[in-house]
Structures are given as structure tokens and as C-alpha cells.
Amino acid sequence: MSIRAFIAIGLPEGIRRDLMLLQALLPLPRRQEPEDLHLTLAFLGEQPEPLLEALHDGLTALRASPFPLLLQGAGLFGGARPRVIWAGVAENPALRHLQSRVARVAVQAGIPVAAQGFAPHVTLGRAGSLEPDQRARLEAAAVAADGFRAGPWQVEAIGLYASYLGRKGARYDVLAEYPLAG
Numbered sequence: 165m166s167i168r169a170f171i172a173i174g175l176p177e178g179i180r181r182d183l184m185l186l187q188a189l190l191p192l193p194r195r196q197e198p199e200d201l202h203l204t205l206a207f208l209g210e211q212p213e214p215l216l217e218a219l220h221d222g223l224t225a226l227r228a229s230p231f232p233l234l235l236q237g238a239g240l241f242g243g244a245r246p247r248v249i250w251a252g253v254a255e256n257p258a259l260r261h262l263q264s265r266v267a268r269v270a271v272q273a274g275i276p277v278a279a280q281g282f283a284p285h286v287t288l289g290r291a292g293s294l295e296p297d298q299r300a301r302l303e304a305a306a307v308a309a310d311g312f313r314a315g316p317w318q319v320e321a322i323g324l325y326a327s328y329l330g331r332k333g334a335r336y337d338v339l340a341e342y343p344l345a346g
């Protein structure tokens with residue numbers, strides 16, 4: 165059996181509440197459910213269980229320290245045809261370092277993960293095809309949300325998630341959590 169999986173940072177209750185307030189201010193075509201809000205470190209795609217077990221062992225052995233994380237601003241991915249509406253992350257070398265280590269653990273487990281191109285964000289909602297006026301409203305709302313801040317909080321764990329695709333979009337399950345402890 166294979167599982168569509170990714171590695172992410174889960175968000176504390178208070179941060180999710182702040183993000184729900186931000187979601188309410190944005191004209192989101194499809195809102196990410198609050199319990200599913202997360203910050204992806206590495207998307208793994210469909211992987212067979214033996215590789216996920218090797219990854220689990222690698223993540224269990226990973227030693228990394230907790231670090232503070234601040235969410236900041238909002239924006240759209242997808243240029244002329246935005247697909248993802250996100251909350252941004254204040255520049256954070258500890259996050260980038262953790263992401264590259266996590267990607268290396270995945271590669272060592274036999275799961276290819278691109279080393280480049282990490283654009284840290286929390287997806288707030290998604291768009292299918294947008295009418296030009298819908299897009300303009302969304303872009304204006306994202307600019308207006310520039311002053312948005314949530315946190316900082318101390319990131320103390322990362323998680324391995326399963327993603328199940330359904331008619332209403334993806335739902336996620338936490339398969340395992342890995343504490344960050346020096």
C-alpha cells in the first residue's frame with residue numbers, strides 16, 4: 165500500500181484562531197479547514213510503506229532544537245491564475261535549516277525531495293478558476309492583510325502527515341510526530 169504523504173509543522177490552537185480571523189477577511193473561494201492548517205516542509209507524494217518506515221526512522225533520529233516562528237502577511241501563488249491563498253512566514257534561518265535537514269532525511273530514505281525552492285507558507289484557501297473581478301478582490305484583500313501577524317510561538321515538533329484526496333479537496337491525518345529536542 166502507498167500513502168500520499170508530507171512533512172509539516174502543525175499549528176497551535178491560538179495561531180489557528182488568528183488564521184481563522186484572517187480567513188474571514190479574505191474572499192476565499194475554498195477555505196482550508198482550521199484543523200488542517202499547517203506549514204509544509206516537504207511534499208513527498210505517493211510513497212510505499214517501506215520507504216515511509218525508513219523515513220520514520222530517519223525523522224525519529226533527527227536532532228534539532230525548538231525555534232520561534234512568526235507568521236506575517238498574506239499573498240497568492242499562481243501569478244495570473246492564483247491557486248493558493250497563503251499566510252506568509254517572517255524570514256527564519258532556523259526554519260530553512262530545519263527544512264533542508266528534513267529534505268535530506270527524506271532523500272536518505274529513498275524519497276526524492278527537491279533541495280531548492282522552499283517557499284514557506286500556510287495555505288489559507290484555494291481557488292479554481294477565478295473571474296477577473298474575483299481575482300482583483302482577492303489580491304486587494306491580500307495586500308490589505310499585509311499587517312497580519314501571528315505568533316511568534318516556539319516550534320517544538322514536526323509531523324508526518326497523510327493526505328487523502330476527495331471531492332471536497334484534501335484531508336490530512338497526522339501519522340507521527342517528532343519532538344524537536346536538541
Ligand code: 3AM
Pocket residue numbers: 170202203204207248285286287327334
Ligand atoms: O502546504 P500546502 O498546503 O500549501 O499543495 C499541497 C500542500 O501544500 C502540496 O503539499 C501540501 C500537502 O498536500 N502539494 C501537493 N501536491 C504537490 C506537488 N506535486 C505539492 N507540493 C509540491 N508538488
